[in-house]
Amino acid sequence: MATVTITTRPRKKGKSYIIQYLEPESGKKHHHATFRRKSLAMQEADKLRSLLDEGKLPKPRRNKKTELAQTFGSIAIKCIHEWQRRHKEGDLSTATLKGYLSFLKPLLKKWDNVVVGTISKDDLLEYRADVAASRSMALANRQMFILKQIFAKAVECKAIQEDPTSGIKYLSEKVHERKQFMQPEKVEKLLKAAAKGRAKHYLPLAILLAVEHGLSKQELLDLQWSDITLDYGETGIIRFYRTKTKVERVHRIMPRTRKALLAREAHINKMRKLRGIPHKGDYVVGHLDGSRMSEFKSAWKSVCESLGIEDFHFHDNRHTYCSNIIMAGGTLKHAKEMIGHKTLRMADRYSHLEAARENVIQDNLAAHYEDPKAMVSRKRNT
Template sequence: MATIVETKSKTWKAVIRKQGWPTTVKTFRLKRDAVDWARRTEDEMVRGVHIERATSGRLTFDKALDRYLSEVTPTKRATTQRAEKLKAVPVRKFFGAYSLAAINVDLVARYRDERLATLSQRKSKSTGKAAALSPATVRLELALLGHVFTTAIREWRIGLVQNPVANVRKPTTGEGRNRRLNAGEEKRLRETIEAYSNPMLGWIFTVALETGMRSSEITGLKLRQVDIARRIVRLDVTKNDSARTIPLTKRAAETFTAALANPVRPKDCDLVFFGEPGRDGKRRPYTFSKAWNDIKESLGMSDLRFHDLRHEAVSRLVEAGFSDQEVSAISGHKSMQMLKRYTHLRAEDLVDRLDAIGKANKAAIAKKKRSAKK
């Protein structure tokens, strides 16, 4: 049985001491509230469903996020760590002062809506035009928020009934980008990039179009990962943590041959595409984002992203007749649905194939008619 006692401040304290459970204490303004709470709590203990909620009421989100960033985030890849620290800034600003128990579905939904509005206003000021929202940004921030709660519930054993993010509608991301290069754009890009002072930019551009590799996968390549004789590249670390081997076209193999023979490569550098030494004397992957942005702006292609080259490469593989499984093995997409988002076929490029199918069908019908006459 629970013990109900009146305190000096004229409140009522309920104390539950039950074998197999830690001592549970809670204070109420009215005695009947203390009695009701004690009865419900003891019943939950008997049924084995009791959750200690006091901890969640004392722990602020600010402290929970600090613990998450210090314990969970360091277990992830370096790029993910940097991304999570950036996403944590707006999430902390909004939820930091709340206790975990006080964060509910309504509060998370309000954050979603206000964040979308903030992104819209920010983009409008920078472009001077009607802004297109970035729901993907909000989805990633909500994912971080939700994982903090999941970790608190499952690993830290914080007394929470449910994850409030689980029942909140996530912003839709639409059908994804479908930016493709036309022949004229590729020609102008290649000519301008090849005229750039550092040849590594041109090599990276060609490798991206020929293999469909991500920019981080290309710039992070080590010498040992490239096998020119067998015309393959072995990726040990990828976005989805699945290693894969990429076959090289003749053009890609020739590009890697030139990159490996780079005459200015330091003898102690094992990176295929290397940058200048940092303050610590270490060389890191070549950073080409500024040069890439300057070139595409000068050519009037400001809407083109480097990642669109991956879209282009994957789409070309499909247009060349590779099966979904073959394309997936090269690109590293785990699901056909995700592969579909990255594959955008040009209708005009399929016209010749449709004509060929039509001719083949007519020939087959004519052959059958001739056979029937005989």
């Protein structure tokens, strides 16, 4: 029979009855509950004894005072402090921190003052479904990522006993993967349009770095002149580091990109001398003083509108890079290594282009439709 004891403790008014038990396997003593009435304590002790005899352990009792004090917003603040600390330590990039805060904002709007222990798994699944339907699968997954961090922190702070996000898997984004890309002649038109706009001194370079070297926006905005060696060999080399995957890669600089880099360097030196602009940083696609640029959405949008291009994100230039690697005769492995993906599966979205590049059966089928008799004759001869 399981060992369950009731200890009587005197109080100023009356007595307290403390129930304790020994864990069957370890023999460790645990506190179970405290009652002011002996009859209630005895009833609870009998229930506990029966539960232990069945080989089960009681669930930890809820600390109602702690749970009532912890709202979703108060736990979120703890997460924000942790993210900021990690940012200072270099574990989170500025872009990643901004992303976390951006995904958290709508979550706070919905649950800021709600007691975290009252939010159920069904509530979270319903919210995710609404975001996926009204916005996108990707956004729903990003917000679920933040929710998982918040509820893990709530468990750590003992604000809740069980994590409602446990067991919730991320939605598949396979169907919604963006595969838009531009052929070389359209890239040329894009570059010409960018060279005419207000951002003509940096946007063509930004586009070239994306379509000729596969830079993400984060890599582009973080790129510094110290990452570039223009006098290495005939073309020079350039180093990229993507904080999202923590992958570093080194490329030989493409001719057009090298020309644009030299033009950018000359423009910066000229304007600093002409206007007496102080040197504050080393960023390539940054402000004239070298400080980091946070965005160039309006410049990109303006160029796309001038060409009548719709639903083409700047990140799609990265897809353009990978797609044209395949179309130029490269393999998925080449694309994976050159773009900085960690696994070959991440480059799988470009697999359909391998078939489009060269397909002997498709060529034979075209010949068959063009001249069926000649096709039959060719087969006999072979």
